[in-house]
Amino acid sequence: MSNVIRLVWFDLKPELRPPIWIIMEWTVFLVQVSVYGAIISQLVTNPIIGDYSQFFAVGLVIMITFDMASHTGRHFVEHAHEGRLPYLLSLPISRSKLFLAIALQGGAELALMLAVPLTVTLVIIGNLSWVSVVACVLALFFLGFGVAGLMLGLSFIAFKSSDLYTAFVTGLSAVIIRFSTVLYPFIILPPQYASAAAFSPLTYGSDLVRFILGFDPSILLNPYFAAAILAALAASTLGLGLFLVQRLVEGVKSA
Amino acid sequence: MYAVETKNLTKRYGKIYALKNLDFTIDKNEIMVLLGPNGSGKTTLLLILATVLKSTSGHARVMDIDVNTQPTQVRQILGIAFQEARGFWRHKPADILRFHANVCGIPKTKRDTLIENILKDLELWNARNKLFMHLSGGQAKRLEVAKVFVQRPKFAILDEPTSQVDLRGKREIWAQILKLREEGSTILVATNEVREAEYLADRVTVLDEGKFVVCDTVRQLKDSITGGDIVELEIDTPDAQTLRQSLSQIEGTVKITNSGENRFKAYVSIAESWVPRMTDMCYRSKAHIRSIRVTEPSLDDVFLHFTGRVLREDNR
Numbered sequence: 001m002s003n004v005i006r007l008v009w010f011d012l013k014p015e016l017r018p019p020i021w022i023i024m025e026w027t028v029f030l031v032q033v034s035v036y037g038a039i040i041s042q043l044v045t046n047p048i049i050g051d052y053s054q055f056f057a058v059g060l061v062i063m064i065t066f067d068m069a070s071h072t073g074r075h076f077v078e079h080a081h082e083g084r085l086p087y088l089l090s091l092p093i094s095r096s097k098l099f100l101a102i103a104l105q106g107g108a109e110l111a112l113m114l115a116v117p118l119t120v121t122l123v124i125i126g127n128l129s130w131v132s133v134v135a136c137v138l139a140l141f142f143l144g145f146g147v148a149g150l151m152l153g154l155s156f157i158a159f160k161s162s163d164l165y166t167a168f169v170t171g172l173s174a175v176i177i178r179f180s181t182v183l184y185p186f187i188i189l190p191p192q193y194a195s196a197a198a199f200s201p202l203t204y205g206s207d208l209v210r211f212i213l214g215f216d217p218s219i220l221l222n223p224y225f226a227a228a229i230l231a232a233l234a235a236s237t238l239g240l241g242l243f244l245v246q247r248l249v250e251g252v253k254s255a
Numbered sequence: 256m257y258a259v260e261t262k263n264l265t266k267r268y269g270k271i272y273a274l275k276n277l278d279f280t281i282d283k284n285e286i287m288v289l290l291g292p293n294g295s296g297k298t299t300l301l302l303i304l305a306t307v308l309k310s311t312s313g314h315a316r317v318m319d320i321d322v323n324t325q326p327t328q329v330r331q332i333l334g335i336a337f338q339e340a341r342g343f344w345r346h347k348p349a350d351i352l353r354f355h356a357n358v359c360g361i362p363k364t365k366r367d368t369l370i371e372n373i374l375k376d377l378e379l380w381n382a383r384n385k386l387f388m389h390l391s392g393g394q395a396k397r398l399e400v401a402k403v404f405v406q407r408p409k410f411a412i413l414d415e416p417t418s419q420v421d422l423r424g425k426r427e428i429w430a431q432i433l434k435l436r437e438e439g440s441t442i443l444v445a446t447n448e449v450r451e452a453e454y455l456a457d458r459v460t461v462l463d464e465g466k467f468v469v470c471d472t473v474r475q476l477k478d479s480i481t482g483g484d485i486v487e488l489e490i491d492t493p494d495a496q497t498l499r500q501s502l503s504q505i506e507g508t509v510k511i512t513n514s515g516e517n518r519f520k521a522y523v524s525i526a527e528s529w530v531p532r533m534t535d536m537c538y539r540s541k542a543h544i545r546s547i548r549v550t551e552p553s554l555d556d557v558f559l560h561f562t563g564r565v566l567r568e569d570n571r
Contacts, residue, residue, distance in 0.1 A: 083339055086302065090306070092330040
């Protein structure tokens with residue numbers, strides 16, 4: 001077993017012993033869809049959207065992805081503060097493999113958290129096929145990497161003050177979710193909200209996943225454009241985030 | 256070839272120098288103790304050698320491998336026990352050691368026996384299946400050093416290895432460090448505890464404010480202090496200041512310091528000839544001597560001598 005896999009498993013094992021957080025996340029999702037989703041879909045009867053509970057279920061999957069990805073980024077910063085990161089940095093593993101292990105661990109946690117919500121969503125929509133599962137997982141992972149990279153990129157704030165970082169990220173998260181197409185389609189957004197939503201990575205993640213799942217393309221952004229934005233976001237923020245974090249933790253750039 | 260060699264090693268955080276132009280060497284199979292107060296740059300040096308931190312300028316080589324250009328190779332031959340054991344809250348000691356041994360390439364055939372022996376030697380066996388977050392401070396520290404003892408690296412770095420550990424635990428850790436050296440490892444220990452330094456060190460390097468102060472064997476360092484003997488005095492006198500001045504004028508006195516109310520520490524050339532002169536002076540000035548104790552200098556005194564500062568209050 002390679003050291004990358006060892007690292008991923010070492011971090012993942014306590015999460016599964018027992019997997020309380022994962023089961024809680026699944027339960028919350030099921031309650032949200034079956035209670036809130038069912039009720040709100042009675043109120044939202046816009047013919048552009050169709051069955052709102054399906055639209056809502058995808059939105060919840062996107063929000064779980066966002067939460068998990070931002071948690072991975074924050075987790076990394078906490079490791080630096082708690083003294084665990086220096087230990088990992090001292091292990092006989094190259095930096096690229098170490099960061100790969102951290103990313104894979106985040107990905108594995110995301111996959112576990114999404115297993116039930118994504119399956120239930122695909123069942124509700126009636127599109128449970130291997131192609132849609134693989135395409136959705138890929139789109140969600142790109143979104144996850146982008147968000148995790150964004151959180152890592154912001155970690156320079158945490159090296160000054162972890163309280164400030166938490167406050168900033170909480171505020172940013174609220175804005176990124178609200179000003180996006182997670183819970184409502186782009187075409188019904190008022191112009192001022194729509195222009196803000198164009199800057200949220202969740203807009204592109206939501207619309208791409210909905211396109212894959214067969215939602216009406218006329219209410220979504222161009223899927224190729226969305227895919228390109230997500231790929232560019234993942235590559236740029238993850239690259240920049242890792243570069244900054246490496247410089248900060250190794251003290252090349254003083255924090 | 257040295258096991259460790261640094262040249263002009265400098266580490267700067269903004270305008271503050273944690274290390275400044277440090278030239279420093281460790282011989283192979285040597286236990287080098289870094290001695291210095293908090294903030295003297297000990298941990299920074301250790302972290303640079305362990306490739307966790309990057310230096311601002313200068314060079315450092317471990318077993319002739321450059322820490323800046325070949326960090327992964329350096330990490331393959333070194334093991335480090337950090338000052339504070341943290342960050343494994345939901346893991347168990349046995350799992351932590353097993354993971355560490357696996358990542359460091361300890362063969363499976365040796366691994367479990369090695370871990371069991373170390374856990375038993377460091378009195379962690381009964382806590383092996385507790386969560387890390389439930390360990391006491393001393394147990395967590397012992398677990399931190401246990402990683403190095405399981406790994407048995409060519410170059411071991413231990414940052415304050417016995418802080419928070421009880422006396423029995425300290426002795427066991429010291430014994431393990433000496434055993435590691437017997438097996439051929441080169442060891443660098445950072446501490447601000449003089450007993451630890453005196454017990455372990457082949458040589459001691461004194462650091463202060465990020466700068467190299469002096470490096471030698473404990474014996475040589477003690478002998479290098481002008482005034483090789485120390486006389487500790489407790490004298491009843493209404494005027495301590497005048498008495499101190501009088502004591503400093505006795506022939507053979509190098510330095511007099513106050514170590515408490517009516518307590519003095521006299522650094523003298525030869526105690527045998529100085530003490531009679533001192534008693535005579537006290538008799539004439541009607542000062543009442545309550546106690547006299549002649550000692551040899553400690554590493555605290557060495558530090559005080561070379562830097563003019565006290566190493567650590569509780570060492571006194």
